[in-house]
Amino acid sequence: MRLSREMLRSELIKKVELISGEDISTCYQCGKCSAGCPLEAEMGILPHRVLRLLQLGREEEALDFPAIWLCASCHTCESRCPKGFDLSRVMEALRVIRLRSGHEALRPEELPAEVLARAPQQAIVSRYRKYTG
Ligand code: SF4
Ligand code: SF4
Incomplete structure (x- = not known):
């Protein structure tokens, strides 16, 4: 049996590549990205x-780290x-993908009243956009 790259890619990896437009296999794990990430210490990975993890087919593990929610899209x-x-x-x-599976990373009803009263409206709206489906 001949193994092809296509056969080794799970449906979830294909979805990640479709949504992101990036080819997961191009990363050669040099670590330069992590060395500059301002939030790396909080990400859990x-x-x-x-x-x-995605390259190894362990995508379910990748979905469980705080990293995907903490990434600030700073492009460093x-x-x-x-x-x-x-x-x-x-x-x-x-x-x-996580949000479409029904996961809610933020429950508006659980936000403390003082946060709702004092946080800038723009910050609250942007958090809703990022953390809810
Ligand atoms: S900088 Fe990061 S994303 Fe780019 S090749 Fe190195 S490890 Fe992969
Ligand atoms: S875009 Fe996300 S992963 Fe990249 S450096 Fe910024 S916070 Fe870190």
Whole structure:
């Protein structure tokens, strides 16, 4: 039996690549993206390791890390990547897939009253957009 790249890609990986427009296999794990990520310490996993999990077919694990919700789409990783890979697009794709599966990362009714009263409206709206389906 001949194995092709197409056969090794799961439906979820195909979806990530379709939504993000990025080819997961182009990352060669140099780690330059993670070295510059301002939120790497909070993510629970180094950003380039999220890509490694996807390459290894462990996409369900990748979906469980806070990384996909904390990524600020700052594009520092893309500017440092020798391959021009836009990791923030993959993080966004993983968020979208998680939200479409029914997961809600933010429950508006659970926001403390003082946050609702004091946070800038723009910040609240942008959080709703990012964390709810
Ligand atoms: S900098 Fe680019 S090639 Fe290197 S690990 Fe990050 S995404 Fe992969
Ligand atoms: S876009 Fe996301 S993963 Fe990339 S450096 Fe910024 S916070 Fe980190």
